[in-house]
Amino acid sequence: MWAFRRGYDLLSTPWREPFARVATLYRQAMDIAAAVTPARAPRFAVSRMTFVGATDGEALDAMADIQGSHRIFTGLFKNQAIVKGGFATALPVDDEFAPEQLLANLVAGSPATCVDKLRAYEALGVSQFVVYAAFGPDHRRTMASLRRFAAEVMPHFTRGAAASPAALGRNGP
Numbered sequence: 001m002w003a004f005r006r007g008y009d010l011l012s013t014p015w016r017e018p019f020a021r022v023a024t025l026y027r028q029a030m031d032i033a034a035a036v037t038p039a040r041a042p043r044f045a046v047s048r049m050t051f052v053g054a055t056d057g058e059a060l061d062a063m064a065d066i067q068g069s070h071r072i073f074t075g076l077f078k079n080q081a082i083v084k085g086g087f088a089t090a091l092p093v094d095d096e097f098a099p100e101q102l103l104a105n106l107v108a109g110s111p112a113t114c115v116d117k118l119r120a121y122e123a124l125g126v127s128q129f130v131v132y133a134a135f136g137p138d139h140r141r142t143m144a145s146l147r148r149f150a151a152e153v154m155p156h157f158t159r160g161a162a163a164s165p166a167a168l169g170r171n172g173p
Contacts, residue, residue, distance in 0.1 A: 007038055007039055007042070009042050009045065010043070010045065011045045011130070012025045012026070012029075012046050012047070013048075014046065015049075016066065016102055018105045019117075019121075022126070026126065043127040043128060045128035046130065047132050048106060048107050048129065048132055049107070049108070050114070051063075051066075051109075052108075052109070052111055052148040052149045052153055053108070056109045059109045062141065062145075066099075066136075067096060067098075067099060068090040068136065072088045072089075072090050074095075075091060076088055107131075111152035114149070115153055118157065
């Protein structure tokens with residue numbers, strides 16, 4: 001609670017959990033803030049895995065990389081990874097989401113789908129969104145996703161500024 005009293009803001013990283021988890025974290029944070037009555041309400045940011053495909057189908061295909069990344073991370077975290085040639089093997093884990101569920105949970109999909117998902121974060125009260133774009137080994141696909149995010153998603157969230165590259169960097173959801 002001391003962080004709220006001092007006027008600190010919050011960053012949530014819900015990994016691959018559903019949007020409902022973000023909503024729960026947000027409500028809990030705002031309830032604590034209301035109880036300690038800070039000088040100003042804290043800003044609430046979310047760092048979320050984000051992939052903007054040309055279509056929802058392309059984004060679904062990219063979820064295999066997220067699933068593999070989760071498998072490797074979990075194996076390493078639990079000290080159960082099998083390492084061959086310096087690389088951890090992506091073995092299935094008990095708590096993994098299917099690619100379809102990952103697509104639903106993350107800010108992933110076509111540009112229009114991503115805009116719709118970000119509108120839900122905005123409506124909740126999330127004031128900053130941090131794009132987590134580490135989507136596997138295909139650098140070209142990751143860069144294409146980031147370009148689509150900048151060109152086709154970010155302009156929907158400019159607040160009274162022209163959709164210029166300079167404005168896009170300052171006026172996120």
